[in-house]
Amino acid sequence: LTIGGTTIGSAVSVSNDMSEGVIARFRTMAIHRGSVLIGHVIGSVLxxxxxVVLVGAVAVAIGFRSTEATALEWLAAVGLLTLVALALTWIAVGMGLSSPNAEAASNNAMPLMILPLLSSAFVPVDAMPGWFRPIAEYQPxxxxxxxxxxxxxxSExxxxxxxxxxxxxxxxVLGYLWSKSLFDRDPK
Structure with missing residues (x-):
């Protein structure tokens, strides 16, 4: 949820840059065309x-303990969370580029907050109603x-x-290609 909420800000930021003319100014400069989007993505992933580190610190402060995890497993968990952030950020950038304004970008990116609620985050998939299991099971x-x-x-x-x-x-890859195609089209 933390990553989804943070990436919504990326969609809004990219949409603002597009609608306020910042991107148009960057396009006239002698910089690599993709550097603007890559900068947004790197900033958002960071x-x-x-x-996530802040949420993790709060979790530890209120009692979360991982007695089973080794340092390598913690590193793998942070790596996976970074990959999730990278993927969702590229999708959010595409949503921001395809939105006419910041409000629309915020609304278009809302599924990034809703999908975790429809996953196994709070309820095990086996405990869900039969009609809902495929929705929870076959999503990222x-x-x-x-x-x-x-x-x-x-756990296993x-x-x-x-x-x-x-x-x-x-x-x-999908988010990058989508964002690149939207960014490379001729401005209106």
Whole structure:
């Protein structure tokens, strides 16, 4: 949820830059065309990582303990969260570029906050009604969440690690290509 909320800010920021003419000014400068979007993505991913670290610190302060996790598993968890942030940020950048204004960008990016609620984050998939299980099971957040649980709490990861990395890679490529095509089109 923290990553989803932070990436909504990226969509709004990109949309603002497009509608206020900042991007038009950058296009006239002798800089690489993609550097503007890449700068947004790097800034957002760093912001996401800082947000997750803050949430993690609060969790530890109120009693979360991971007695099972090794330093390597903690590093893998942070790496996975960074991949999720990268994937969602590229999708959010595309949403910001396709939106006519900041309000629309915020609303268009709202599924990035809703999808985690429809995953196994709060309720195990096995405990969900039969008609709802496929929605929760076959979306990008469930394998990422199950992998994080496995890494930090010692539960079974199974294929979820590979699925999570695959979802992240696929969404990153999709978001990048979408954002690039929207950014490269001729301005109106």
């Amino acid at each position: 912001q996401c990582v800082m947000s 957040f469930t394998p990422a969440i199950e992998t994080l649980r496995g890494l930090l709490l010692g 990861i199974g294929n979820n690690g590979w699925l999570a990395v695959g979802w992240c890679a696929g969404l990153t």
